[in-house]
Amino acid sequence: MTDTPFDRTHAVAGYGMRTLAVHAGQRPDPATGAVAPPIAAASAFAYDDFDAGARRFSGESPGFIYSRFANPTVQIFEAKMAALENGEAAVAFASGMAAISATLLGLLSTDDEVIYVGTLYGGTDSLMRTLLPRLGIRTIAVPDVQSVHAQITSKSKLIFAETPANPTMAILDVAEIASLARSAGMISVVDNTFSTPCLTQPLGLGIDVVVHSATKYIGGHGDATGGVVIAAARLIDPIRTAGLKHIGGCLSPHEAVMLIRGLKTLPLRVSASCENAQYLAERLQGHDKIEQVYYPGLPTHPGYAVARRQMRQPGGMLSVSLVGGRPAARAFLDGLSLITQAVSLGDVDSLACHPASTTHSAMAEAVRLQSGVTEGLVRISVGIEDAEDLWRDIEHALAGCRNE
Ligand SMILES: Cc1ncc(COP(=O)(O)O)c(C=O)c1O
Structure with missing residues (x-):
C-alpha cells in the first residue's frame, strides 16, 4: 500500500455523511479486488532488505512495521472516522477507555490541571479521580460550563466534556466549551459517543479532540469493542505514541473490520x-x-x-x-x-x-x-x-x- 488512507479520506471530502460512511477510507483491495476490506491479521510486516528496514524505522520511507503501531485494516477504520468527524487524523484503540486514557496520558504531564464538566461516564470519572491525581495531574470537576472560567489557572491544560451526558442526557454547549478553552490556551476534548458524528461534529464547533467508545453506535451491533480519537495530526501523534507504543492498547484488525462494517450503516x-x-x-x-x-x-x-x-x-x-x-x-x-x-x-x-x-x-x-x-x-x-x-x-x- 503506497497511498495512506488519509489521502483517500481527502479524496472523498465534500460528500454527504451516508456516502462517507460507506466509501471513506476504502476502495477495492488493489491486490485481489476484494470489495470488503481484507483482515490484515499479520503482527509484523516484511521489508525487502536491511536498508529498507532501517528506512522504515527512521520514518524515511512509509510502510507498516508492527500491528501495535499501525495496521492496514485498522487504518481503514481510522480513515473512515477521520472523514466522518471531518478531522485531519484519527487513531483507533482497543476500547473507549483505552482511547480516553491515551488522550489524557498523551497530552498531559505532571503538574498540569484538567477541568472536567458535568457528568462523565463512570470509567472516565474514575480515571479523573484516581489515576491522573496519582501521576501528579490535578483534576477539577465543575457542574456546568459557566463554572469553568473560575477554575482556570496558569497550569490549566485541558477541558474534558461529554454530551449528551449519561444518564440524564444533560446537554453541554460544545461551541462555548471550545471558545473558553481557546481563549485560555487549553486543549478541549469532547466524548462524542452518545451523539456520533451524524448528530454533532465537535471539531467543526471548534473542539480540538473528539473521543469515542466505538463499542456503542459506531459498531452498533453489540459485537465489537473499540475506541477512537480524532484531531489534528499534531495532537494525534502524542496520543498514538502514548496509547499504542507505550501502553499498547491497539485495536485488533478482527475488531476493526466489524467496526468498518458497522460504520457503513451508522x-x-x-x-x-x-x-x-x-x-x-x-x-x-x-x-x-x-x-x-x-x-x-x-x-x-x-x-x-x-x-x-x-x-x-x-x-x-x-x-x-x-x-x-x-x-x-x-x-x-x-x-x-x-x-x-x-x-x-x-x-x-x-x-x-x-x-x-x-x-x-x-x-x-x-x-x-x-x-x-x-x-x-x-x-x-x-x-x-x-x-x-x-x-x-x-x-x-x-x-x-x-x-x-
Ligand atoms: C460515553 C462513554 N464514553 C466512554 C465509554 C467507555 O467505552 P468502552 O466501554 O468501549 O471502553 C463509555 C462506555 O459505556 C461511554 O458510555
Whole structure:
C-alpha cells in the first residue's frame, strides 16, 4: 500500500455523511479486488532488505512495521472516522477507555490541571479521580460550563466534556466549551459517543479532540469493542505514541473490520434510533407511572435549545424516572420482554438498565444523586425496532408497576 488512507479520506471530502460512511477510507483491495476490506491479521510486516528496514524505522520511507503501531485494516477504520468527524487524523484503540486514557496520558504531564464538566461516564470519572491525581495531574470537576472560567489557572491544560451526558442526557454547549478553552490556551476534548458524528461534529464547533467508545453506535451491533480519537495530526501523534507504543492498547484488525462494517450503516441506524426515541419520549411524557422523561428532543428538557442548535437529531438515548423508586424500576425492567436488560448502548437492539444499581453503583450516593441518578431512574438505549412494538413492550411493563 503506497497511498495512506488519509489521502483517500481527502479524496472523498465534500460528500454527504451516508456516502462517507460507506466509501471513506476504502476502495477495492488493489491486490485481489476484494470489495470488503481484507483482515490484515499479520503482527509484523516484511521489508525487502536491511536498508529498507532501517528506512522504515527512521520514518524515511512509509510502510507498516508492527500491528501495535499501525495496521492496514485498522487504518481503514481510522480513515473512515477521520472523514466522518471531518478531522485531519484519527487513531483507533482497543476500547473507549483505552482511547480516553491515551488522550489524557498523551497530552498531559505532571503538574498540569484538567477541568472536567458535568457528568462523565463512570470509567472516565474514575480515571479523573484516581489515576491522573496519582501521576501528579490535578483534576477539577465543575457542574456546568459557566463554572469553568473560575477554575482556570496558569497550569490549566485541558477541558474534558461529554454530551449528551449519561444518564440524564444533560446537554453541554460544545461551541462555548471550545471558545473558553481557546481563549485560555487549553486543549478541549469532547466524548462524542452518545451523539456520533451524524448528530454533532465537535471539531467543526471548534473542539480540538473528539473521543469515542466505538463499542456503542459506531459498531452498533453489540459485537465489537473499540475506541477512537480524532484531531489534528499534531495532537494525534502524542496520543498514538502514548496509547499504542507505550501502553499498547491497539485495536485488533478482527475488531476493526466489524467496526468498518458497522460504520457503513451508522447514519441510517442513528436516524432510526432517534426517530424511535422521540416517539417513545413523547408517549412516555404524561404517563401516570412516570415522574420525568429525560430526552433532549422534548421542549421540557433543560438542554432542548442547545441540543437543537448543536445536534441534527436529539439522539437515541432516553431516561425515565418512575413513580415508586427502586421497586417500580425493578418491576418495570423485569416486565420488559422485547427490550433487553443490559448495560452498553447504541446497538440496533433496544437495551434498558437501572443506573443506580449497575453503571453508577460504585459512585458515592451524594455524587450519584447530584448527577440525577435516583433509585427510580431507568435508562433506555433505543434501538431500530418498530417504534410501535417498543411502545407496546414499555406500556405492558409500566402496567406491571404499582403507583405507590
Ligand atoms: C460515553 C462513554 N464514553 C466512554 C465509554 C467507555 O467505552 P468502552 O466501554 O468501549 O471502553 C463509555 C462506555 O459505556 C461511554 O458510555
